[in-house]
Amino acid sequence: MSHRVNTVSRRVILGAAAAALGLPAQAFAQRRLKPTPSCDDGDDPTPPQTAGPFFKPRSPQRTSLIEPGMAGTRLVLSGTVTTRSCRPVPRVLIDLWQANARGIYDNAGYRLRGHQFTDADGRFRFETIVPGSYDGRTRHLHLRAQAANRRILTTQLYFPGEPLNRRDGLFNPALLMQTRNAGEQIEATYNIVLAMR
Template sequence: MPEDEQETSGISRKHFIVAAGVGALAVPAALSAAGPASARVRPEAGRLLTPTPKCTDGDSTATPSQMEGPYFKPNSPERADLTTPGMPGTKLTVSGIVYSQSCKPINRALLDFWQADNNGNYDNTGFTLRGHQYTDAQGRFTLTTIVPGLYPGRTRHIHVKLQAPGRSILTTQTYFPNEPRNQTDSLYDPRLLMKVTSGPNGRDAVIDFVLRVP
C-alpha cells in the first residue's frame, strides 16, 4: 500500500535525469523573440492591431508547481500510450497544449507523466503507467492512460514534469473534477483541474499548461 505523499524539499534535482538530456536543446527561434506577444501592439496603416489573445485557459499565468511526491522515477520510456493489453481501469485520454507565458505553443516541450494504477498503487520496480513524450510544433500532447485509482491521503491525480527546451523543469499534478476527496486533500489546487468528459470508450480530459518561458 503506498504511503501518503510527503513533501520532500530538495528531492527534485536528483531526479531530473530525463530532463537533463533535454536541457541541452537549443531554444527554438520562436521562443527567443524579444518581449511577450501579449504586450506588443503593432501599428499598421495608422491603427492598432488587436494584441495576441490570452491563453485558452483564460489567462497566461504560469501553471503552479506541486510537490513531486515519493514515486517519481527517472528514465521513463518515451511513449504517449501508458496502457497495456488487459490493463484494468477506465480508459483515459489527456490532451492539451503547452504554452509559453506569451501564449505561444512550445514545440518539443517535455512531459513526463507518472500515476497510480487502478488500485491506487505505483509501479516502483518497473515503469508501468510511466512515460514521457514531447509536444508537436503546435505545442500539443496526447496521453493515453487509465483513470488513476485512489490511495490513502490523496484525491485522484496524475503527476507530470514539464520542461521547455533548455528551460527549468516544472513539477506539478493534475486533478479530476467532482471528486469528493478534492475537498479534503490539502494538495488539491483547482487551478490544476482538468476538463473531463465521459464517452463510450472512457473519459477525455483536457488541460493546458503555461511554462515560465517568455
C-alpha cells in the same frame, strides 16, 4: 485566482477613468474588457506541485501507457504547452506517472510511466487509465514538463467532481483538468502554461 482580482481591479480603474472622461462607465468597460485566455494572464503560469515519492527517471518514450490486461477506465489526456504570452512550445518533454486503478504505483518497473515531446504546435496526447486514490490523496496524475534549457515544471493534475478533492491538502483547483465522458473512455484536457514569455 489572481486573474479574478485583476479583472475586478481593472474594472474599478476603468470605471474611474470613464467618470473622469464623462462617459458611462459600463460602455467604457465593455469596449476595453475582453475575455482573456488563460495563457495571456501574464501572471498565471501553471502552478508547480511536489513530485512526491514515486517519480522515477528514464521512463519509456511512448504515447500510450496502456498495457494488455491493465484494469481501469480508459483516459485520454491531451493539451497544449504555451508560454505566458500564448506561444505554443514545441519539443517540451512531458513525463507522466500515476497510480493504477487501485491507487498503487509501479516502483519496480515502468507501468503507467512514460514521456513524449510536444509537437510543432505544442500539443501532447497520452492514452492511459483513470488512477485510483490512495492514502488521503484524491485522484491525480503527476507530470513534469521541460522545455529545452528551461527549469522543469513539476506538477499534478486533478479530476473535477471528486469528493476527495476537498479533503486533499495538496489539491489546487487551478490544476483541474476538463473532462468529458466519451463512450467507454474519459477525455481530459489541460493546457500547461510555462513561466516564460
